[in-house]
Amino acid sequence: MKNFQISFEERRVALFTETTAAELAEYNSDFKVPVLKDDELLVWDSLSILEYISEQYLENRGWPAETKARSLARSISAEMHSSYFNVRNELPMNCRKKFENIELSKSAEREIERIKALWRKCRGEHGNAGEWLFGEYSIADAMFAPIALRFDGYSIPLSGVEDAYVKSVLKHPGIVEWVEAGKLETEVIEADEIS
Numbered sequence: 001m002k003n004f005q006i007s008f009e010e011r012r013v014a015l016f017t018e019t020t021a022a023e024l025a026e027y028n029s030d031f032k033v034p035v036l037k038d039d040e041l042l043v044w045d046s047l048s049i050l051e052y053i054s055e056q057y058l059e060n061r062g063w064p065a066e067t068k069a070r071s072l073a074r075s076i077s078a079e080m081h082s083s084y085f086n087v088r089n090e091l092p093m094n095c096r097k098k099f100e101n102i103e104l105s106k107s108a109e110r111e112i113e114r115i116k117a118l119w120r121k122c123r124g125e126h127g128n129a130g131e132w133l134f135g136e137y138s139i140a141d142a143m144f145a146p147i148a149l150r151f152d153g154y155s156i157p158l159s160g161v162e163d164a165y166v167k168s169v170l171k172h173p174g175i176v177e178w179v180e181a182g183k184l185e186t187e188v189i190e191a192d193e194i195s
């Protein structure tokens with residue numbers, strides 16, 4: 001929404017606290033974030049929210065205009081949404097710390113190689129018009145932003161296309177703002193801390 005200058009108010013909900021369930025109860029999101037409230041309409045789950053915003057506010061400009069690019073963008077966004085469980089477990093989101101030389105399972109390494117290969121394919125086949133996966137910024141970039149942040153935070157070796165892509169994500173003004181806000185948070189989710 002920040003990328004497309006759609007104004008919104010953000011309500012921060014700290015997870016796994018004594019008040020989390022009560023704070024999220026009104027949104028019907030199974031006590032999870034993110035959830036979008038647009039007047040009385042509730043939309044939950046990140047990909048559904050992105051689809052709704054694209055339809056309702058962007059005349060579908062959230063997805064690439066060209067059919068093949070759009071189809072690939074949908075496939076990789078759905079894959080991101082439903083996969084990479086080893087990356088999620090072994091590289092938990094943590095914007096406040098930087099890690100070097102972490103040991104990863106073969107399964108996590110394989111997922112990382114898969115993600116890099118997808119990025120190279122998108123950039124190689126559809127990336128000419130800009131620095132994003134499909135040239136111009138799309139839903140696919142929003143979906144992969146958490147992965148790019150993890151690759152940076154856990155110092156995953158990157159080269160060429162993937163390195164440039166992560167740098168683009170890190171300097172996106174919406175991401176810079178989001179990471180800065182994250183750094184000011186004081187809560188710690190112990191289950192997501194790795195040593």
Ligand SMILES: N[C@@H](CCC(=O)N[C@@H](CS)C(=O)NCC(=O)O)C(=O)O
Nearest residue numbers: 015016031032033034044045046047
């Ligand atoms: N598939 C959902 C995942 C939602 C989800 O698990 N959100 C996490 C934060 S990223 C959460 O709310 N966790 C709290 C919990 O599971 O109780 C989406 O992408 O929106």
